[in-house]
Amino acid sequence: MSSPDTGAPYDPHAEVHLGVFQVGVGSLIWDHPDAAPHTAIDTFTGVARLLERGLFDAFFLGEGLRVRENRGRAYELDVAGRPDAITQLAALAAVTERIGLVATQNTTYNFPADLARRLASLDLLSDGRAGWNIVTTDNAWTGANFRHGGWLEHERRYERATEFVEAAKALWGSWEPDAVAESGDAKSWARPGSIREIERDTDLVRLRATATVPASRQGRPVLFQAGDSAGGRELAAAHADVVFSANTAFDKAVAYAADLRARLARHGRSPDSLRILPGASVVLGDTRAEAEEKARWIHHQQVSPARAIAFFEQYWGTDLSAYDPHGPLPGIDPSEDELDPSRGTLMPELRTGKLARIAGWRERSEREGLSMVDLARLVTTRHDPFVGTPGEVADRWGEYVRTRAVDGFNLLPDLLPASLEEVVDRLVPELQERGLYRTAYEGTTLREHLALPPGA
Numbered sequence: 001m002s003s004p005d006t007g008a009p010y011d012p013h014a015e016v017h018l019g020v021f022q023v024g025v026g027s028l029i030w031d032h033p034d035a036a037p038h039t040a041i042d043t044f045t046g047v048a049r050l051l052e053r054g055l056f057d058a059f060f061l062g063e064g065l066r067v068r069e070n071r072g073r074a075y076e077l078d079v080a081g082r083p084d085a086i087t088q089l090a091a092l093a094a095v096t097e098r099i100g101l102v103a104t105q106n107t108t109y110n111f112p113a114d115l116a117r118r119l120a121s122l123d124l125l126s127d128g129r130a131g132w133n134i135v136t137t138d139n140a141w142t143g144a145n146f147r148h149g150g151w152l153e154h155e156r157r158y159e160r161a162t163e164f165v166e167a168a169k170a171l172w173g174s175w176e177p178d179a180v181a182e183s184g185d186a187k188s189w190a191r192p193g194s195i196r197e198i199e200r201d202t203d204l205v206r207l208r209a210t211a212t213v214p215a216s217r218q219g220r221p222v223l224f225q226a227g228d229s230a231g232g233r234e235l236a237a238a239h240a241d242v243v244f245s246a247n248t249a250f251d252k253a254v255a256y257a258a259d260l261r262a263r264l265a266r267h268g269r270s271p272d273s274l275r276i277l278p279g280a281s282v283v284l285g286d287t288r289a290e291a292e293e294k295a296r297w298i299h300h301q302q303v304s305p306a307r308a309i310a311f312f313e314q315y316w317g318t319d320l321s322a323y324d325p326h327g328p329l330p331g332i333d334p335s336e337d338e339l340d341p342s343r344g345t346l347m348p349e350l351r352t353g354k355l356a357r358i359a360g361w362r363e364r365s366e367r368e369g370l371s372m373v374d375l376a377r378l379v380t381t382r383h384d385p386f387v388g389t390p391g392e393v394a395d396r397w398g399e400y401v402r403t404r405a406v407d408g409f410n411l412l413p414d415l416l417p418a419s420l421e422e423v424v425d426r427l428v429p430e431l432q433e434r435g436l437y438r439t440a441y442e443g444t445t446l447r448e449h450l451a452l453p454p455g456a
Contacts, residue, residue: 004405008404060104124215
């Protein structure tokens with residue numbers, strides 16, 4: 001097998017690293033008779049234990065500081081029940097032994113000393129299994145929950161994130177390894193001078209703090225970075241241990257890996273100091289045809305008639321509930337205003353040029369005879385799923401990881417727990433048979449699962 005130029009050599013012994021990214025919006029089908037209750041603790045403990053049985057590296061929780069909106073009202077087709085990630089993962093730490101526990105936390109609307117303390121506490125209490133998925137936001141929609149509101153300019157999100165992460169890492173490294181007394185005979189609990197105070201004073205990060213807990217067995221929480229912009233890639237190259245990207249198509253994955261590893265080199269880091277785990281969904285069947293039919297069904301569930309109406313309401317800027325989703329696009333003119341960037345419902349590149357986009361949709365729907373729901377299913381963004389038999393998907397993943405296009409995947413489950421049960425019970429054995437997946441945990445910390453060097 002030839003190896004594409006990914007910035008790392010072909011590795012015939014590479015194994016697939018797996019995580020699960022559980023969110024309350026987007027891909028998850030909650031409105032199905034077989035779906036587990038999304039806010040029940042039994043659902044989360046059941047998923048975590050299932051993944052541990054499947055020898056997964058980590059369980060990720062998405063963060064929602066505010067429920068999404070549609071035209072100024074709560075978007076009722078999303079799951080709104082999203083507990084605080086660190087609180088929830090602390091509960092899961094008590095009922096699991098090995099799986100990593102990764103909390104998505106925002107650098108724009110948190111304080112560095114406080115968040116560093118809470119993440120370090122999770123890491124210590126889980127015995128070295130914690131991770132932090134670093135995200136940013138610039139929208140006033142989220143900022144309305146906080147005193148500062150939408151205070152941060154878009155261009156400065158990653159500038160603050162970089163300073164935030166540097167402050168957190170300084171706090172995590174501020175205890176000397178032998179700071180804590182080993183016996184009750186010592187004159188003091190902590191050796192004098194062994195805990196340093198950390199100070200930062202810029203216009204974006206200002207603190208004077210002392211860490212309240214020592215490091216865990218893995219040193220510090222594993223740092224994940226979610227973002228594909230130039231600023232996000234630079235933050236990842238400078239500080240992240242794992243990147244959670246959207247590049248699942250093979251050619252895009254190769255290009256992304258090459259770019260990121262070139263950035264790593266500029267920061268004096270080796271290719272193996274960072275793991276690339278793009279988000280991916282998996283649809284399995286006994287045959288390729290069966291899997292493809294199931295994938296169509298899943299997409300239709302995710303873009304239901306009601307969700308299609310809500311999607312086009314964002315563009316028309318008005319209530320479209322009286323229109324038939326199985327009929328043509330509305331004949332009325334949309335509002336002149338561009339989509340509101342504070343609402344947090346669309347990628348930034350989709351928030352301008354809406355009138356031209358609508359004109360293109362009209363032409364296409366008339367030419368192809370598409371209904372509103374047909375068109376929504378064609379134009380809404382989705383991750384390209386891996387579709388096929390368990391053996392076919394295992395073979396494809398082997399090509400991805402051994403050419404080092406990726407190091408594994410963060411799975412986006414469609415239906416809980418069924419879609420994850422299929423992966424654990426059907427896909428994992430195929431990976432193991434090919435030597436692409438561990439047959440037992442070889443360590444106990446998240447850093448060990450990911451085969452990462454010690455964190456700096």
